[in-house]
Amino acid sequence: MPLDDDTYEKLRLELRRGSLVLAVLAALKAERYGYTLRKELADAGLAIDEGALYPMLRRLESQGLLTSEWREEDKRNKRFYRLSPDGAGLLAELVAEWRAINTTLDHLI
Amino acid sequence: MELIDRYLESVRWFLPSEGRDDILAELRDVLLNRREEKQAELGRAPTRSEDEALLLEFGNPVVVAARYGRQRYLIGPAVYPVFSLVLKLVLAVMAASAVIAAVVATIGSHGDAAHGLGMALAVAWNGAFVSIGIITVIFAGLERSGAFRRMTESWSVSDLPRTHVARRRVRRQTWVDWVAGIVGQSLFILWWIGLIHFWPSDIPAKTGGVMHFALTPQLAGLYWQVLALSAGVIAVNLAKLAGLGRRPAAAALDLALAIATIVVALLAMRIGALVAITGVGVAPTVLVQAQYGVDLGVHIALVVAVCGGAINAAISAWRLYRSSAAPVRTAANGA
Numbered sequence: 313m314p315l316d317d318d319t320y321e322k323l324r325l326e327l328r329r330g331s332l333v334l335a336v337l338a339a340l341k342a343e344r345y346g347y348t349l350r351k352e353l354a355d356a357g358l359a360i361d362e363g364a365l366y367p368m369l370r371r372l373e374s375q376g377l378l379t380s381e382w383r384e385e386d387k388r389n390k391r392f393y394r395l396s397p398d399g400a401g402l403l404a405e406l407v408a409e410w411r412a413i414n415t416t417l418d419h420l421i
Numbered sequence: 422m423e424l425i426d427r428y429l430e431s432v433r434w435f436l437p438s439e440g441r442d443d444i445l446a447e448l449r450d451v452l453l454n455r456r457e458e459k460q461a462e463l464g465r466a467p468t469r470s471e472d473e474a475l476l477l478e479f480g481n482p483v484v485v486a487a488r489y490g491r492q493r494y495l496i497g498p499a500v501y502p503v504f505s506l507v508l509k510l511v512l513a514v515m516a517a518s519a520v521i522a523a524v525v526a527t528i529g530s531h532g533d534a535a536h537g538l539g540m541a542l543a544v545a546w547n548g549a550f551v552s553i554g555i556i557t558v559i560f561a562g563l564e565r566s567g568a569f570r571r572m573t574e575s576w577s578v579s580d581l582p583r584t585h586v587a588r589r590r591v592r593r594q595t596w597v598d599w600v601a602g603i604v605g606q607s608l609f610i611l612w613w614i615g616l617i618h619f620w621p622s623d624i625p626a627k628t629g630g631v632m633h634f635a636l637t638p639q640l641a642g643l644y645w646q647v648l649a650l651s652a653g654v655i656a657v658n659l660a661k662l663a664g665l666g667r668r669p670a671a672a673a674l675d676l677a678l679a680i681a682t683i684v685v686a687l688l689a690m691r692i693g694a695l696v697a698i699t700g701v702g703v704a705p706t707v708l709v710q711a712q713y714g715v716d717l718g719v720h721i722a723l724v725v726a727v728c729g730g731a732i733n734a735a736i737s738a739w740r741l742y743r744s745s746a747a748p749v750r751t752a753a754n755g756a
Contacts, residue, residue: 346447347454362451363480367488370444382446391447 332360337403343394369393424472425452435486444489495561500569504560511552519545521731599658606651630702637697650681672741679734686726695719
């Protein structure tokens, strides 16, 4: 049975989902608010939909991996996110895991 | 701005109460950023239709709000296979009940098929809705409370269902069942032809006098059918004892007996009163009440017989199918 585009798209999104969390955590080693974070990820070649990004930020914060605060900037209230100490520890572990997976896949592919 | 406010108000309806204002404030910021981007791109303020396009692109308020919910489904992917299986089984039972109700109602109304069809639709319609509702509520509760997850985590290898062959070994009938069937039906035949009596036909009434219980003359019309059915049960059990055992032919005979049981029970229901009560020195109201109670009891017993016959027929048919399909499966597995 020939594979359709939909199947490819679903698998592609599945593949990206885990790596996006890693990318967001890594990008938030420096404080950013949602808009600039999304722009930075897009410029780096990892575009993420706002509908996915903001709920993800909220979830990561509720898991204690991020901290946030509201601050006024350009005459508007914006919410700034930053990696928490727990998040920094977890990021280091995830990066190690990511590299191990990469090495394994490099041998397999 | 007015459109953004209306949009956010719509999102608010579907957001979890915890952190709702916070989420809305952030969404407002996101939408205003988008609008500013658009404005910079156009070199002027967006028109109303451009604002509408911006919100359309952002997504339906229901979908946007749903991304912030902790649980986005009533029945989750882990629970769904079990939910679906239970639902199918229950709906199959409801369908069978509707068919039985149709047959019973048609016979009970002296062949009025429309009455039977109405009864079947009522049973199927009401039963399906009630059972779907109850099952959904139960499984949603299992999903939401985490009880299903705990149940699946604490599984044991010994809980695994037995294979086709092993299950047949566990559930197969033994010679005890066959002998019991022969003894029971023999006693019934002796009672039916009047050679033995299990209880006195005259029973004293509490209010004084004596009530006499007797089978109605109408039941005589079923005399030979009932006798043949009992003799059939004895013959099949004897054949099983003699070596027929659990071969497919035995399942076929069991199926025939189950169908015959249903037919005889339905014929008896069609007759109506099967037991006549007369009395000496008993008040007429007491006799009427006793007759009503006995008729009701007999009717319930016959309904149970029909349902039991239907279940036995289904089990026999299944065994017949499994025994006939087994060699094919074995060959397929071997290949």
